[in-house]
Amino acid sequence: MTVMEQRGAYRPTPPPAWQPRTDPAPLLPDPEPYRVLGTEAAARTDPELLLTLHAQLVRGRRYNAQATALTKQGRLAVYPSSTGQEACQVAAALALQERDWLFPSYRDTLAVVARGVDPVQALTLLRGDWHTGYDPYEHRVAPLSTPLATQLPHAVGLAHAARLKGDDVVALAMVGDGGTSEGDFHEALNFAAVWQAPVVFLVQNNGFAISVPLAKQTAAPSLAHKAVGYGMPGRLVDGNDAVAVHQVLADAVRHARAGGGPTLVEAVTYRIDAHTNADDATRYRGDTEVEAWRAHDPIMLLERELTGRGLLDEDGIRAVREDAEALAADLRARMNQDPVLDPMDLFAHVYAEPTPQLLEQRAQLSAELEAEREGAQ
Amino acid sequence: MTVMEQRGAYRPTPPPAWQPRTDPAPLLPDPEPYRVLGTEAAARTDPELLLTLHAQLVRGRRYNAQATALTKQGRLAVYPSSTGQEACQVAAALALQERDWLFPSYRDTLAVVARGVDPVQALTLLRGDWHTGYDPYEHRVAPLSTPLATQLPHAVGLAHAARLKGDDVVALAMVGDGGTSEGDFHEALNFAAVWQAPVVFLVQNNGFAISVPLAKQTAAPSLAHKAVGYGMPGRLVDGNDAVAVHQVLADAVRHARAGGGPTLVEAVTYRIDAHTNADDATRYRGDTEVEAWRAHDPIMLLERELTGRGLLDEDGIRAVREDAEALAADLRARMNQDPVLDPMDLFAHVYAEPTPQLLEQRAQLSAELEAEREGAQ
Amino acid sequence: MTTVALKPATMAQALTRALRDAMAADPAVHVLGEDVGKLGGVFRVTDGLAKEFGEDRCTDTPLAEAGILGAAVGMAMYGLRPVVEMQFDAFAYPAFEQLVSHVSRMRNRTRGAIPLPITVRVPYGGGIGGVEHHSDSSEAYYMATPGLHVVTPATVADAYGLLRAAIASDDPVVFLEPKRLYWSKESWNPEEPPAVEPIGRAVVRRSGRSATLITYGPSVTVCLEAAEAARAEGWDLEVVDLRSLVPFDDETVCASVRRTGRAVVVHESGSFGGPGGEIAARVTERCFHHLEAPVLRVAGFDVPYPPPMLERHHLPGVDRILDAVGRLQWEAES
Amino acid sequence: MTTVALKPATMAQALTRALRDAMAADPAVHVLGEDVGKLGGVFRVTDGLAKEFGEDRCTDTPLAEAGILGAAVGMAMYGLRPVVEMQFDAFAYPAFEQLVSHVSRMRNRTRGAIPLPITVRVPYGGGIGGVEHHSDSSEAYYMATPGLHVVTPATVADAYGLLRAAIASDDPVVFLEPKRLYWSKESWNPEEPPAVEPIGRAVVRRSGRSATLITYGPSVTVCLEAAEAARAEGWDLEVVDLRSLVPFDDETVCASVRRTGRAVVVHESGSFGGPGGEIAARVTERCFHHLEAPVLRVAGFDVPYPPPMLERHHLPGVDRILDAVGRLQWEAES
């Protein structure tokens, strides 16, 4: 049986044989975002996981702050901070097995780092020395994708290919609320559902696409409600509840791994910082809203749980902070070194072998640099 | 209040203030396609409407047959027949007021003709003498759109513009089941919902996109289920029940006119003929399926109702057929005349004023034609 | 005669002013795009328009470029004059099908019944340290698409004059805004903005006798610098700013080349299949016997636009232009 | 020596055979697109592949070109070699962003870590009586996109040889199939299909001394006809079939032009911003002092592709080519 034949079919037939293919009810999200922290279910969560999540959240926040500082020092071209969204970032990375793939969007540097990519290499794009700083195959992390939603069909294709080869690989693809409006979002989700590809789509709904609020982006009851239109389950989760996000994603990954097909997860969160260091958020939103969300801070929510259950004390928090400081110090130190660049790299990877035309251009640049060097002497 | 401000907002706020924007329940289609013919509701329908629909269906079927015959005689480059789908075609045209706009897809010549466009002009594209044969403003019918789903955002923009100007205009846009997979479908529906534009989207789900059956096109419970993901109502209707399609579309048009925003209607139907005269349908489907659908023929369904209620007898049917024959005869006669073409038209409408570059090229062609004429003498 | 208080204005401000004046003059003009409302666009070109004209006239759309341009087509069909902002060059690609299959062809398709007076504003080009997808020069794609006008200003005054003309045009115009000139300044009289420029006329920015530099958009200032530097080498270079790639002003360009007998085309866009090939070819077709040397091209390399730290090696600069001028077979002279 | 039974094969059949042989040789080769399965594609080029290799190797996709190409990117990232079919030239436009922003750049973006061995098959060109959107020549767009190879066969043997090479290439190849040559025939030995052709080599299809016709794809046969007809005028024309637009075979082309001293570029694509500009410019740069006349271009007009009943006026035909040859300043000779 081919992958293609596995699907049941929505195959309209004339009455009385008519039957819709799937029962839509289980595909619809609950109207309330799923939460764990602050509920009774929290008590049943694995302490180890809580501590790991916590340490990563704190590291993540520190990383965001450090990277933003580096933009001010001219060490990064630009930085889109995910402060406030660390729970989504970290949970996305931790929900995957090593053999799985992560497809991040441009704001998801933290998820990339949480998956194991070197923190400096993760910033190469934003530093401006090359377009991607890490080998995607090393940690199975696709390049940070700048054109919004375009990475989603890649995730589908990769997961589909893995399945065809009989490999046990799930792809998790990240996109913003704004990105869901793009045609590529639609096409990717449709392909994933038709192919029953092992993909999990994580929408970080942080309320804004740069300055455009969600209300101008969609009129849907929730973004998770889009899932039923593709025939996949949609899940709505509190994106600031790291435990809840992790659980929902891990479930979706398991479901995909077991051959159950894709899931669309909407994590409701908030972008605390401006869009990037270059953005002026006061033009389009007020402080009250930001403050309301600060009161629902992902780190705070988790610390409350951990300290309440006696799993973490002042010392523990201090240790985690020190670890995060060490990360920041290392980042600072290494980012303050000028990268060594070879202009000839312009021609090195356009094709497997440069075309005759590129060879000519390479020779030209080479001669120019030679002349420059001679002139400088 | 601007149009933009009218919308309620799905604006996630941190708990406990969280609230999804709309109740999704009323947006979901019924699991059974809506039907009138063969149900008790049929008795309550307006006899006048039934007779008009019937006459148009019969004309439509005859038109399809005649156009297909013209391809064999080399009088049309190609013809995508809508035989079996006449109920959708006719209802789409009749559901609109004169001031409204129709945005047809490439298969929808019948709808265009039913709206009042000259039957020969409607075939200009397929005849090959120009890309559009009618003035779109005369009957408010956009050009037949060949690139699938690309006409949907046009319908949204036009309806939105009309609303901004305070005009009472609804746009009805048609697309196939295959076309729903395109990114433009997604973007158009999203814009329509966010703008609350007065648009009705009619998907004719005829089971195939050329050779590709619906099961390879979507895994959704139904295509109408896509609506909830945009925050608009989705309606499922028996596309061979002309009365039901007309009713659902007329309701959606009324809803849009009243400021209620867009609706997605999926009409379940079947393409009885091959994709076009150039297609070989035996490669991808069997006769049994076609026969099952022939037993659910839109004309037959309507005739059964009309004759059952004594609204139509043999004479009445004969009169309708004669009218259809007259249409076909006129079509035949006029399509058998060679159109008179002016090659200089190549340059006439590329821009309001031809560029200097086009003037040069026009002069070149003109000289060539002159030489040709001289050579011929 | 009253004394006029000249004030400095940036190109971005000139564009804003053009939009504002156009919107004030004609209620059919509507602006739409991502972040064009409250934010005023990421380059602030639409700053203040939503406030002044309301969000129905200057509208933040969902994030979907094909949807934006597709909706603009429908709006234009209903008599509006949409001005669409694409946030960056590479983010116009999702709208490519709408642009090529509809925007450029609708008038022709309908024998003139549906003209589409749409202006598509596209910030383009590099030199601003932008990360990948933020520095493309995509004019070759638009030039190869019949039915579009392709216009690009190089001065603050032209930014105003050409954008007004683009919006007033009954045909679709791809209006390419050189990103790195957004902050370039000129002094102007705010009471009386510059004239509306007819689309399709090149202008000689600097007269010279030795050779012609044919250029446009962001490369105009570079060519003017090169022309200054060339004086030291004894070359007196003429600089032609095309301003409009479609229609193309053969007359002005060829008149210059016939005078100088030598030409170099300069642009940021890649060389292979780029605008320079067309320009060199048509100049050669028309001025063959006036040419002392082949028309040369100085362009970006045929590589994906490089990361910020390497872009200076990619962009055509003064030295590379002078090198090319030096290769114009001056031996023939002596 | 055994006698070989030659059999006629059409270009479409040669392409099918190339796909089949590539799939048989390498399980990583997957075909995907609209209607490529049971139907075998609207031009029947994938006929029988789904049956022979299963629907997982030759897959009917949903109707969404960006999705198809985007999925192919992911499949290639996982080690497959996708061969994507775009149903018609104009229906490749929805995939333009995926092509330009990802397919062409992924290798460069990742310093070679992610090569994308994807073949994008695009039936192109006119002359088959196709209605709007079914006859575009879109090669200018692809040529202007660094990172892509652009290949187009003009003979049945090349259709096989070049498609095999495209699929074997570790770089993305836009493989342009001239629609009106699908039914052209050659005789070949089915036991031993033609050789795999290296990408990037032009070939002289007809030797001549008077002038060179530089062409490719659907225009090659027209040029050969023109060359025959030119004999009556006393011209002995050389015809160069480029076969590959990227990389470009400067060597073969320039060698020919240096021999003949005159050249005309012929293609269906529009002239302005089309391939001919690039070709004329680069030939002139390299062969200036060998040229007796400017390199001329014979191309489609700069208009949206015309409806079937008018296309013969648009397409470059024998007469138009001979006219151009006549304008190559033969007076200089006498």
Ligand SMILES: Cc1ncc(C[n+]2csc(CCOP(=O)(O)OP(=O)(O)O)c2C)c(N)n1
């Ligand atoms: C195709 C495309 N269009 C436009 C942009 C410019 N842009 C960058 S980020 C952004 C907003 C993204 O919003 P969202 O998807 O909600 O992600 P967030 O920034 O909130 O993480 C825009 C419009 C882009 N990167 N890609």
Ligand SMILES: Cc1ncc(C[n+]2csc(CCOP(=O)(O)OP(=O)(O)O)c2C)c(N)n1
């Ligand atoms: C963008 C685009 N891609 C591909 C095609 C080629 N094509 C023409 S009709 C068709 C199938 C359409 O199926 P559907 O939308 O279900 O409409 P139907 O033919 O059933 O009326 C295809 C793939 C096209 N016209 N436009």
Ligand SMILES: [Mg+2]
């Ligand atoms: Mg967002």
Ligand SMILES: [Mg+2]
């Ligand atoms: Mg269909």
